[in-house]
Amino acid sequence: MESLAADLSTMVRTPLHDSHVAAMRRIATEQTLEPGEYLVRAGDPVDTFHYLLDGEVEAVNPRTNKRYGNATLGPTQFFGEVTFLSGGKNMMSARAVQPSRLLCIPRQEMLDLMSQIPEMSDIIITVFSARRRRQLEEGDASLTLIGGEISREIREIAMFAGRNRIPFRELTLGEHEAEALAHQCKIGDTEPAVLFGKTEVLEDPTPARVAARLGLALDIDEGTIFDTLIVGGGPAGVAAGVYAGAEGLSALVAEDLTIGGQAGTSSRIENYMGFPTGISGADLVWRGEVQAMKFGTRFAVPRRATAIDKREDGTFCTTFSDGTEACARSVIVATGVQYRRLPIDRLEEFEGHGIYYAATDIEARYCKDTEVVIIGGGNSAGQAAMFLSRSASHVHLLVRGPSLAASMSDYLFSRLDADPAITIHYQTQMTGLEGDDTLEAITIRDRAAGENWRLKTRAAFIMVGAAPNTDWLADMVQLDDKGFVCTGEVIGKPSGYETSEPGIFAVGDVRAGSVKRVASAVGEGSVVISKVWEWIDSQDQKT
Numbered sequence: 001m002e003s004l005a006a007d008l009s010t011m012v013r014t015p016l017h018d019s020h021v022a023a024m025r026r027i028a029t030e031q032t033l034e035p036g037e038y039l040v041r042a043g044d045p046v047d048t049f050h051y052l053l054d055g056e057v058e059a060v061n062p063r064t065n066k067r068y069g070n071a072t073l074g075p076t077q078f079f080g081e082v083t084f085l086s087g088g089k090n091m092m093s094a095r096a097v098q099p100s101r102l103l104c105i106p107r108q109e110m111l112d113l114m115s116q117i118p119e120m121s122d123i124i125i126t127v128f129s130a131r132r133r134r135q136l137e138e139g140d141a142s143l144t145l146i147g148g149e150i151s152r153e154i155r156e157i158a159m160f161a162g163r164n165r166i167p168f169r170e171l172t173l174g175e176h177e178a179e180a181l182a183h184q185c186k187i188g189d190t191e192p193a194v195l196f197g198k199t200e201v202l203e204d205p206t207p208a209r210v211a212a213r214l215g216l217a218l219d220i221d222e223g224t225i226f227d228t229l230i231v232g233g234g235p236a237g238v239a240a241g242v243y244a245g246a247e248g249l250s251a252l253v254a255e256d257l258t259i260g261g262q263a264g265t266s267s268r269i270e271n272y273m274g275f276p277t278g279i280s281g282a283d284l285v286w287r288g289e290v291q292a293m294k295f296g297t298r299f300a301v302p303r304r305a306t307a308i309d310k311r312e313d314g315t316f317c318t319t320f321s322d323g324t325e326a327c328a329r330s331v332i333v334a335t336g337v338q339y340r341r342l343p344i345d346r347l348e349e350f351e352g353h354g355i356y357y358a359a360t361d362i363e364a365r366y367c368k369d370t371e372v373v374i375i376g377g378g379n380s381a382g383q384a385a386m387f388l389s390r391s392a393s394h395v396h397l398l399v400r401g402p403s404l405a406a407s408m409s410d411y412l413f414s415r416l417d418a419d420p421a422i423t424i425h426y427q428t429q430m431t432g433l434e435g436d437d438t439l440e441a442i443t444i445r446d447r448a449a450g451e452n453w454r455l456k457t458r459a460a461f462i463m464v465g466a467a468p469n470t471d472w473l474a475d476m477v478q479l480d481d482k483g484f485v486c487t488g489e490v491i492g493k494p495s496g497y498e499t500s501e502p503g504i505f506a507v508g509d510v511r512a513g514s515v516k517r518v519a520s521a522v523g524e525g526s527v528v529i530s531k532v533w534e535w536i537d538s539q540d541q542k543t
Contacts, residue, residue, distance in 0.1 A: 001268060002275050004136075004165060004283035005129035013127075015076045016051070020120040021103075023113060024051060028103040033057070033096035039079060041093045042142050042197055045215065049110040050079040055100025060093035062142045062197035068092055069138065081135070082128040085111070085293035088215030091135070091142050091167065111296070125294060129287075132165065141167035143210070146178050147192025148366075150437075152352040153205065154192045155366070160207035162362040163258035163265070164301065165286045166214065170365075207257065207302050208322065218252075218300040225327050226252045228532050229318055231305045232334030232469070234261020235518045236508025238288040239525030240332050245295025247529055249536070252326055253297060254318070256304040256469075260285040261336045262509070263518050265358030266380055267387035271409065272518055281518070282360065288522075300326070305335070305472040314539065316503065318472075329539065330532050333473065333485055333499070333506040334525060337516075340465030342375070346433045354439020356461050359384035364391045367459035371396065373442060375430055376463030377404050382412040384461055389421040396455065398428045398444065400464070430460060468510050477501045484512035497528045503535055 016024075028051075033039060039050060042062035050057075052073050059071035059079070071092075073079060079094050087107060105113070114121035135141060143161065148154040149172050161168045171178040173190055182189040185201050194205035202209055211217045228244055230237045233255030244251035258264055266281035275284070289299060304321040308331065311317060317327040339357045341347060347355060356363045359374075364387070372392040374381050377399040389395045397416065403426065404413050416422050425444070431452070432443030441456045468483045478486045478500040485506035488496035490513070497505045507524035509516050514524065 001277050002279040002283065003133060004286050005133040006126060008127075008130040008134045011126070011130055014123050016078075016120060016123055020117060020123075021051070023117060023120075024049075024103055024105055024110075027109050027113065028105045031102050031104050033100045033102070035096055035098055037096050039094040039096065039102070040090050042090050043200075043213075044090050046080065046083050046088055046090055047107045049084065049105045049107065050094070051103040051105075052077050052079070053101045053103060056097040057094050057100055057102075058097050060095055061140065062093050063140075063144065065198065068140070069134075072097065078124065078127070080128060081131040082125075082290060083215065084128060085125070085290065086216070086218075086299060089213070091214070114294070115296070121294060125290065129290060132167070135167035136165060139167075139169050141169050142197050143168040143214075144171065144181065144195040145169070145193075146171045146181070146195070147173045149173070151192035154194070155352050155362075157194060157205055157207055157210055159358070159360075159362050160210065160258060160302070162360060163260055163282050163358075164216070165282060166210075166216075211301055216299075216301050217303075218298060220252070220300065220324060220326050222325075225315060225329065226250045227328065227536055228252075228330045228332055229254065229316065229326050229328035230332045230334055231318060231472075232256075232261060232336055232508070232510070233259040233285075233289075233299065233301065234334060234336045234508060234521065235263050235285055235288070236336070236521035236525035237261070237332070237334030238285050238292060239522040240334060240507060240528055241292035241297040241299075241525075242288055242295065243526050243529040244532070245292050245297035247533060249529070249532065251292075251297045252300060252328070253292070254300045254303040254305065254320065254326060256335075257302050258282075259289050259299065259301060262338065262380070263521070265360060266383050267359055267361075268383050269518060270411070280360075284518070307472055307474065308476050310476070310501075314503065329503070330535055331504045332525075332528060332532065333470075333477075333504065333510055334508045334521075335469035335472075336509045336521075337466040337468050339376075339462055340467050342430065342462060342464070344430065344433060350433055350435065350439045353437065354435065354458055354460060355433075356459060357463070359387055359461055363459070363461070364388060367392055369393050370458045371455065373398060373430065373444075373455065373457050373460040374463060375460065377401060377407040378463065379409055379412055381461075381463040382408050382416055384463060385416055385422050386412070386419070388461075389419060392421075392459075395422045396457075397422060397424045398430060399424060399426050400429055402426050433460075466509065466516065470510060477504055477506070480512045482512075485510055486512050488513075495531045497524065497531055503539075505531060 059068040194202040227249040263281035270278040434441040508521040
């Protein structure tokens with residue numbers, strides 16, 4: 001299966017060309033470092049590109065203050081990773097091993113140069129992305145989560161970090177290293193915690209606070225007006241971000257929780273063109289995010305839209321749950337859908353403690369060697385069953401209807417049916433939950449047999465229904481009776497993506513009548529930008 005980037009240990013290194021270095025020299029300053037002197041420290045803003053002319057610089061793990069693996073750089077190499085594109089914060093420190101001389105270029109000037117020299121940009125982004133892959137695979141990160149096995153809050157942060165491809169590591173309460181860290185940081189050894197680096201403890205940790213610490217939240221200047229605000233970071237929203245940036249529009253993508261949306265919860269997508277061996281939804285959309293950032297599109301995560309309003313000058317202003325606001329000349333609604341909550345007693349109580357709505361590596365850790373249940377008959381449910389069958393002792397797929405023929409791709413159904421680790425139960429549904437602090441068992445209703453049965457399990461995955469995320473739109477645009485955004489001919493508009501409010505467009509699963517597939521969402525997000533351009537141009541001609 002494809003990964004999010006090339007493997008740093010096996011990829012062929014391509015140094016920057018002499019002409020690239022010459023171009024950098026014209027806008028760079030030189031810096032010299034003595035052995036032991038730091039170039040950057042973890043947590044500092046990523047505001048400079050560093051290219052090594054002479055000497056040696058090593059990457060430093062802020063948790064140990066020692067060299068990160070074998071990460072050392074010599075002449076013609078450059079320091080940094082993919083957060084350079086977004087303007088986040090350094091996750092690693094860097095210091096000189098021997099007397100060193102470097103070219104230092106301010107971040108924005110370097111990004112401008114990269115946009116002018118695509119060959120140079122390709123080399124840099126390939127290396128940055130490969131470095132992120134290594135950090136994720138080695139699991140030796142500056143962000144440490146302790147106590148996810150008992151804390152819902154820590155699990156939420158783990159899910160946020162995992163789906164956004166943020167390197168982190170997990171420790172369980174009571175293990176030796178967790179106790180040593182607790183003593184070192186002066187916190188209780190039985191308390192869940194989030195640590196950054198060696199001793200920094202994040203107080204009252206939430207995904208938003210972790211994002212702010214890592215520089216992902218993005219401070220939006222009050223006076224900034226974007227050409228387009230894309231609300232939703234799934235395949236449709238990220239594709240729109242790629243094309244908006246490529247066409248020279250200033251664009252902001254705001255996402256509620258994780259870039260990737262519902263597609264990001266899919267462990268394996270095999271029917272997306274160009275990936276014959278499959279790719280996870282999170283990796284696919286992360287690649288798109290990097291591509292969009294390369295073109296200048298900005299991302300703000302986590303930012304949940306709660307309201308939208310239109311000013312007298314025609315500008316649309318969207319308010320987020322943290323009280324911040326983003327304004328733009330146009331808006332692309334790409335908020336997608338979410339799985340419906342089932343009407344079962346105590347459901348909310350067990351969410352994050354046995355009830356899940358995604359099946360990724362993070363959730364798989366919490367249900368290892370147990371029987372798991374998946375409720376749903378679509379491709380997402382089928383992919384989750386295949387993925388979880390690797391770690392669970394057995395997978396039970398509960399399907400409400402009498403077959404999967406109409407709801408699941410044939411290739412996927414054939415695999416499920418042939419896998420001895422998976423049992424498909426037709427005409428069944430989950431009706432009850434049992435447990436104290438965490439899920440321990442569920443009740444299943446077999447409608448064909450007319451009886452109930454009990455299954456011991458620590459994990460049930462709900463993947464049914466599709467509720468559109470449109471509450472924040474209020475009365476701004478016309479919705480259908482199910483809450484999906486009406487567009488195109490239904491409301492007398494020539495474009496299939498125009499809504500009832502001029503200047504607001506809708507793409508992807510949130511749009512009424514859309515095809516609920518990743519490829520379709522990417523296509524819609526790509527095509528809509530031409531209509532956004534037409535709208536902005538028409539407004540310019542009026543002024």
